[in-house]
Each structure stands twice: as C-alpha cells, then as structure tokens.
Amino acid sequence: MRLVLLGPPGAGKGTQADRLAARYGVPHISTGELFRAHRREGTPLGKEADRYMATGRLVPDDVTERMVSERIDREDARQGFILDGFPRTMRQAEEFADILTVRGLRLDRVVALEVPEPVLKERLTGRSACPSCGAVYHRRFHPPRRAGVCDACGTLLVERADDRPETVTERLRVYAAETAPLVAYYRSRGLLLEVDGTGEVDAVTAAMVAGIEGRHD
C-alpha cells in the first residue's frame, strides 16, 4: 500500500497516517517529523531545515526530495508507506513520480483531507505532542489523561514552535500557494480521494478506509 496524505496544516494527516500505517502494516513517513528528528539531533540538515520551519516556509525541494528517497529505500518501506507532508510543491510531485518510476513502484491513492480554516486554527493552537514517542494530543479534542503528560510513555508533552498564531497564518498561506494545486494534479491522474476531515477521528478514518478499499457505506 503506497499512499500520500494531502491536506493543510492541522487537517489531521499525522493522526490519520498513524492509524492507516497500523492497518496496512507499513511505515508512517512524515517529512515534518523527519526534519524535527534531525533538528533534535542537531545535524546540519536539521539546522538548515529549522531556518525555514521556524517561520512557516518550506524547506528547499532538493533537500526534501533527497531525504524522502533515502527513507523510502529502507527495508521497512519495501511493502509500502503512508507519506504525510510530501509532496508539497509541484516540483516535489514531479520528482516523486520519477523516484517511483525508476524503482518500478506505483502510488495507490492520494487522500486529500478537507477541513475549513477556522477549524484548522483551533486544532493547531490546542495541539501538544510527545517528544519521545510522537503521540499527538489536543487540549480539547484529544486531551491526555494527565494534563501535560503522554499517556503512552509518561514523557512531558511539548507544543510545536510553529503552532504560534503568526506562524500558522504563514503555513496556511504557503499551503494555499504551493501545495493546494497538487489536488488538481492528482485528480487529473485519477489518484485523488477527497475526504471530509471535520468529523470525529474514528469517523474520518472509516471514511478514508472505505474510499481506499473501494467500499461505499
């Protein structure tokens, strides 16, 4: 199963990618998370990426494409992957098509999660995440059992620096300018599945799975 999840910041890509990865037994590959891991480790790539992420801009295409092609060449991705946050520009989409072609692979579906802007802003401003295991929470929609502490591993939760209101506004602008055109690109290739991302997490997962597996309830 090779899937791409498309959608604006806060649409629920990471939340849903985890669930789909568990269902299909393939890794969840998030370019944002790969950059954050580099940043935590203080690598040159992490330092370069931080210059862009901190202000809500996109990391340059060539750096991102190289990182993704190395990641999908790893053993655990041989049977597939759920890509979250890549491709994000038209150039990345075209480069990704080449990356797949030279490996003799094909994409099964591109799922676009649709969520209106006021809901996105509410989701992002209430989000916290576990720096250790990556679990994602929300103050109102998905609170941890103990405030500020990860249910899964007991680590103190952190808020993402790029979830500040002014950076969220820039991320939404960049999405509209650079990434939204990919919806039409993948629709024209017959790969697009559009899913309403505003319902409860379980309901959104069910709608995605039904679309991916060709069921209509």
Ligand code: AP5
């Ligand atoms: P990235 O980490 O990919 O961030 P993003 O795309 O902005 O998406 P988010 O992680 O903010 O949101 P999400 O859709 O995953 O939502 P989530 O599930 O967390 O990228 C960060 C940065 O890295 C970029 O700005 C850029 O600088 C760089 N970058 C990454 N990829 C790049 C690329 N390809 N090229 C260049 N640069 C790149 O959910 C959000 C909140 O809502 C959570 O609190 C969650 O609990 C809650 N929630 C989720 N679903 C629901 C629901 N159904 N109902 C109620 N609450 C919900």
